[in-house]
Amino acid sequence: MVRYTKYRFSFVLLLLSLLVCFVVNISLGSVAIPFNATLQSIFGGEVMHEFWSYIIWDVRIPKALTAILVGSGLALSGLLMQTLFRNPLAGPFVLGISSGASLGAALMIMGGSFFSGLISFSLVNDVSMAFAASVGSFLVLLVVVVVAYRIKDTMALLIIGLMFGSITAAIVSVLSYFTNAEELQQYIYWSFGSVGNLTWQQLLLLLLIIVIGILLSIVSIKPLNALLLGESYARSLGVNLKKSRYVIIIATGLLAGGITAFAGPIAFIGLAVPHLTRQIFNTTDHKVLVPAVLIYGAILMLICDTIAQLPTSVNVLPINAITSIVGAPVVIWLLVRKKKMIF
Amino acid sequence: MVIAKGLNFSLLGGEISAIIGINGIGKSTLLRTVGKVQPKLSGTIYLNDKNLKDYNALELASKISVVLTEPLASKNLTVLELISLGRQPYTNWIGKLSNKDKAKIQEAIAMVELAELQYKKCHELSDGQLQRVMIARALAQDTAIILLDEPTSHLDLHHKVRILKLLKSIAHKTNKTILFTSHEIEMAIQLCDKILVLNKEVHDFGKPNELIQKSAFEKLFPIDTVSFDPSTGSFKIKK
Numbered sequence: 001m002v003r004y005t006k007y008r009f010s011f012v013l014l015l016l017s018l019l020v021c022f023v024v025n026i027s028l029g030s031v032a033i034p035f036n037a038t039l040q041s042i043f044g045g046e047v048m049h050e051f052w053s054y055i056i057w058d059v060r061i062p063k064a065l066t067a068i069l070v071g072s073g074l075a076l077s078g079l080l081m082q083t084l085f086r087n088p089l090a091g092p093f094v095l096g097i098s099s100g101a102s103l104g105a106a107l108m109i110m111g112g113s114f115f116s117g118l119i120s121f122s123l124v125n126d127v128s129m130a131f132a133a134s135v136g137s138f139l140v141l142l143v144v145v146v147v148a149y150r151i152k153d154t155m156a157l158l159i160i161g162l163m164f165g166s167i168t169a170a171i172v173s174v175l176s177y178f179t180n181a182e183e184l185q186q187y188i189y190w191s192f193g194s195v196g197n198l199t200w201q202q203l204l205l206l207l208l209i210i211v212i213g214i215l216l217s218i219v220s221i222k223p224l225n226a227l228l229l230g231e232s233y234a235r236s237l238g239v240n241l242k243k244s245r246y247v248i249i250i251a252t253g254l255l256a257g258g259i260t261a262f263a264g265p266i267a268f269i270g271l272a273v274p275h276l277t278r279q280i281f282n283t284t285d286h287k288v289l290v291p292a293v294l295i296y297g298a299i300l301m302l303i304c305d306t307i308a309q310l311p312t313s314v315n316v317l318p319i320n321a322i323t324s325i326v327g328a329p330v331v332i333w334l335l336v337r338k339k340k341m342i343f
Numbered sequence: 344m345v346i347a348k349g350l351n352f353s354l355l356g357g358e359i360s361a362i363i364g365i366n367g368i369g370k371s372t373l374l375r376t377v378g379k380v381q382p383k384l385s386g387t388i389y390l391n392d393k394n395l396k397d398y399n400a401l402e403l404a405s406k407i408s409v410v411l412t413e414p415l416a417s418k419n420l421t422v423l424e425l426i427s428l429g430r431q432p433y434t435n436w437i438g439k440l441s442n443k444d445k446a447k448i449q450e451a452i453a454m455v456e457l458a459e460l461q462y463k464k465c466h467e468l469s470d471g472q473l474q475r476v477m478i479a480r481a482l483a484q485d486t487a488i489i490l491l492d493e494p495t496s497h498l499d500l501h502h503k504v505r506i507l508k509l510l511k512s513i514a515h516k517t518n519k520t521i522l523f524t525s526h527e528i529e530m531a532i533q534l535c536d537k538i539l540v541l542n543k544e545v546h547d548f549g550k551p552n553e554l555i556q557k558s559a560f561e562k563l564f565p566i567d568t569v570s571f572d573p574s575t576g577s578f579k580i581k582k
Binding site for chain 2: 233235
């Protein structure tokens with residue numbers, strides 16, 4: 001069919017753009033490394049300085065790969081949420097999954113002083129933070145699954161998710177009020193989001209989580225397409241609604257929870273990328289959308305990260321701010337152009 | 344809550360039947376229950392001598408297709424994409440359309456005369472056009488039973504008649520069972536093989552002329568607003 005050849009061409013183009021963004025992202029940073037040297041290092045050649053190779057292989061490549069995983073995963077979880085909840089405003093944040101992760105992180109960092117030394121959290125490091133955030137998001141996910149079992153209405157589930165977000169935000173506020181400046185600062189740094197600081201082992205774990213999330217999404221492509229008609233129609237088309245809802249919710253939880261645990265709460269990618277993709281590909285077919293949001297998410301995240309690291313400067317801007325600055329105008333542009341938000 | 348007590352009727356292949364009754368009497372509830380779109384309140388429904396509750400969603404999807412009144416979740420689908428979704432019960436795990444599927448889709452599009460609209464997005468269509476698209480989707484699903492909840496609402500008189508005549512010819516030619524709810528009582532009397540008249544206390548089911556003889560339609564509305572004329576099969580407004 002004509003349609004599919006057109007998509008194939010777009011995908012080739014997209015993958016090439018991804019490769020370009022990846023190489024550009026690696027070649028830029030606080031330490032100026034010539035572009036040629038970067039390429040040589042990536043493709044296993046000898047470079048002039050030992051530390052260039054170190055910077056590229058142990059700092060920049062893990063960071064760029066994290067950005068790819070974070071961007072793809074968040075964009076995919078946003079797509080899943082928007083279709084499942086039939087709501088163009090849905091994203092990983094709406095189910096309260098990111099809030100759960102934030103609460104986990106907040107308790108880990110600031111809980112110590114709140115409970116006045118009852119428990120000592122002297123060992124707050126990246127791994128324990130990721131662990132706490134994962135536990136937080138997983139707990140919220142568990143509650144959501146239980147609630148989803150009792151409440152069949154996805155709109156109600158969405159609102160419950162928002163309420164979870166409010167509750168966790170309130171607890172975080174209380175914690176912040178009683179905590180000391182140092183811990184507060186540490187929490188705020190986490191909430192800025194970051195795709196750096198991941199070791200190869202952590203990266204591998206994140207990769208595993210995201211691959212599982214992607215596989216679950218791929219099996220859900222057919223139910224996702226049926227859900228575009230609404231739940232009653234989906235059931236009449238033979239979709240096992242209960243099972244599909246669980247699979248989609250678990251996939252979202254894994255993607256959003258895992259990413260927030262490792263990279264902090266990163267805004268707008270999950271919301272904006274699916275809309276952008278639907279606009280560009282002009283389709284709602286998840287067979288096309290699932291791979292497309294993965295690549296677009298990765299590209300957008302790489303671009304945001306390239307901007308955030310302020311090439312040639314030693315300063316690094318909070319990635320969360322950049323994704324919002326890039327993401328919010330995208331959503332506004334889509335709304336203004338289309339006059340309404342169609343998904 | 345009891346919708347209708349002592350309700351007992353059976354539908355046969357090759358017949359088109361209508362459910363009529365006043366607003367809120369439970370026409371849609373009954374239709375949606377028959378299609379297992381919503382859980383039944385009480386009673387038993389049999390499909391080919393097998394209890395409806397023993398069918399799983401996928402088995403049922405190749406037996407019953409529905410056209411509902413609820414809005415589409417996404418109106419960003421093209422007409423062709425939407426009608427193609429009707430083939431889901433038959434496609435593989437990722438929903439790849441076979442040549443047979445594509446033929447069925449084009450057949451459905453031709454039947455409802457949507458060829459010109461097939462690449463349009465659903466949000467560009469009028470309510471009436473969208474209604475026809477939803478009917479085409481049900482036809483593409485190629486089931487023995489088609490249930491339609493108010494398929495003629497939003498349609499002009501011409502398209503109302505066309506759709507009902509189309510449904511009738513589909514039922515007769517392909518031996519399908521078609522059941523729909525409607526407020527178009529006069530049209531139902533002229534076109535349907537059988538009608539189910541839902542009332543508060545009594546329910547009548549049978550051929551239109553039998554029902555007229557039983558004066559089933561007189562009881563439908565309060566006598567001071569409209570009256571039924573058995574000779575023409577139509578309602579007259581009381582002055």
